[in-house]
Amino acid sequence: MLKFPNNFLWGAAASAPQTEGHSLLNGKSATIWDKWFEMNPEKFNNNQGPSDTSNTYEMYHEDVLDMKKIGMNSYRTSISWARLLPDGKTLNSEAIKFYRSYFQDMLDNDIKPIINLFHFDMPWWLMEKGGWENRESVDDFAFYAKTAFEQFGDLVHDWTTFNEPMVHVECGYLYGFHYPAIVDMKKAVQVGYHTLMAHVMATKAFRDSKVKGKIGIILNVLPAYSRSESSEDLKAKAASDLLNTRSFLDPAVLGKIPEELVDLLSENELLPEVEPSDQQNIKENTVDFIGINYYQPRRVQAPTNPKVPAKMPEDLYEPYDWPDKKINPYRGWEIYPKALYDISIMMRDDYKNIPWYVSENGMGVADEERFMNDDGMINDQYRIDFIKEHLEQLHKGIEAGSNCFGYHMWTFNDCWSWLNGYRNRYGFYRVDLNNHFKRTVKKSGLWFRELVENNGF
Template sequence: MNKYQLPSDSKLLQSDFVFGVATSSYQIEGGVAEGGRTPSIWDTFCKTPNKVDNGDNGDVACDHYHLWQQDIEMIQGLGVDAYRLSIAWPRIMPQDGVVNPEGLAFYEEIIDECHARGMKVYVTLYHWDLPQYLEDKGGWLNRETSYKFAEYARAVSAHFGNKIDVYTTLNEPFVSAFLGYRWGNHAPGIKGEREGFLASHHLMLAHGLAMPILRSNAPHSKHGVVFNASPAYPATSKDQGAADYSEAENYHWFMDPVLKGEYPQLVVERQLVNMPMILEGDLDIISAPVDYVGINYYSRDVMRYNENGDIEKVIQEGAEHTFIGWEVYPQGLTDLLVRLNERYDNIPPIYITENGAACDDHSVVNGQLNDEQRVRYFQSHLNAVDQAIKAGVRVDGYFAWSLMDNFEWAFGYCQRFGMVHVDYQTQQRTLKQSAITYRNTLLARAEENK
């Protein structure tokens, strides 16, 4: 496949639809002790035995800290409209209340280079790398961290202002709160039901506190927040309640406070004993208007009640799965977008801020890597977005995850999501077939829109 086959009437071919690629700071940068950066919770977590596959860490990762210029050139070569990156909080504020000029300068060079090459910049302020000094004071279990995030947002937006085209407060608060503080799979590795819900409220409060600051400092930029979402389907006709609850806990819990000013009753009732302390006015803060919502989609969930009445996920035997074990289900992306459009009367424009697949594509042969499954994955999911738009959902852009292979959190380096292969020994980058196909699609679109 030379390029993705989109129908001639595809909304994705219009010139104002944004195509991009995405990365995050801890996953690609390395340079963890350079430029004034201090440790994050992921630096600490990676040093804890048996937490990350193979004992991997992000100390070097893709060495983007030193190779960013060639990486930005590579991104431009893909023909994208925008680059979505995240800023490392401990690079900007290495100590409580201290702003690091060297950290700001590092990102400023990247942003300026993107603009010089005609690409817009979408910046995420928090992609899970909380400064360790804040975790030492309780992290997201401490309400004060929400206010520290607002200070950090002020430092970044006061410096960059409108130079950052699109600001994102949080990436996937579900993962930060539940994998980090409820189930312990991610940094900081805390396990507790009450802790998970408390962290989730403080994350959403942080988002709300930052919004007016960002708007004040960057009035011409767009501001919003990114959620991961997996639509849920019942395993049998008797399991609709299990599917409904799965959606309520996994993403309505995070989206409803922003778009409806309340937490979903399904979760409140089931988790009453675990509910966080919500102070008067918190939900007014969290529900500050947003210019867009980002959606990260990878797969669906099929849910059922087990013999004990507990809700559990059902693995779809016989279905296609990626190397990481996630079912390939593009229809889920269409369904998700339509459901969100129906649930929220006031939903702003949506960006698909992450979508991609981890495939078993570790070896470059003769300078080439044919990641056939990923090519098919992108093809089917781009069509799924197009179908949602034709069904009446406003989707303004699509960002492939990820630009290149990187540190995949608790999976270390064994899972590869990249459109570009990275040899971690030599830091050699090689475009996979999926990147070439993506590039050819965007070049053809640009030609048609001349």
């Protein structure tokens, strides 16, 4: 039996835009997803846009009871900025009522809410001003954060500012997967920097608010693995770590941007515009904990045809196709549980052994109905095996002294996933889109209940 620490958090993660639905109802204004779907519905899988998602706005009470049925003691979701402050300034009373009722439901069922402020859902009113390219976004986000702490700080004591900030940088400004689908590394760096400063100033707003609790940030942190130990491949690994991991993790935990990152950006004419007070604010507003989303490793090698100065990340490092990899064919992602152990040791040794938790881990599978039993339950033994393999490595890291306090699966109910819609399913509960969003527990949900009851397996 692998036992986990007392009071370990067992739960799941999701986001407002991927679950709530009612995306242009109940006082909520448009986000980039609402507008992009309106402009280019053909980009979205099966014409599945953000309007319905999993209908949590209407079904949250049932959802919380379902969480309790499978033993969850914690749940991370987000607030919709465009719902709480539809114009960036004016409170939406319906949103306050909805979120307060939702969070109170969790508390009444002994489920700790961990509430995130931004999950890729830029309000359209801010996008029209330039979004994260515009320095005003830093102050706008800090005001939104302050408002959230004031409205819900009596119910919520565990906050995070951003989920995977590198994703909206990469997907929106390098690779075209999110709106505005710009390909411009210089803009991407500026967007990343403004996002970092928005996180810093939201953290400052939290400290200034004096509300009870802790604040962190959720990062898709993973160590890069180089093709070889050659100096060229190791240089590529270092560049990948600087851009993808240390760019947010170092300031959030250590209170400083790595000098090597500044040098790398300078060499490639990519330095962002900054303000004089930024460095001091970064230093003074570090986090209480880190959430780490882990799905796949990053394997890199020296670039074959680098451009100087770099025009894209591939000019600094290229993906390496490891021949021994195990793949999830539905997502095309490598399955490599050992990285969770490596992350554990990295957090212990390089980041002051700060409290951290696995804020997302999961396996997306298409056409799960293939695995449905006669009784209507999906037999997702593959998901159970996936969780076990990762928990074995996490347990090893905890035994080695890493300060990990929880494990959250992506996700609780099958949810809408951006341009992919419902192509891949991740949940402990199946959502039947053709039957009023009916929820049905999967085999993994029942297994998870046993995992929580035993605090191990």
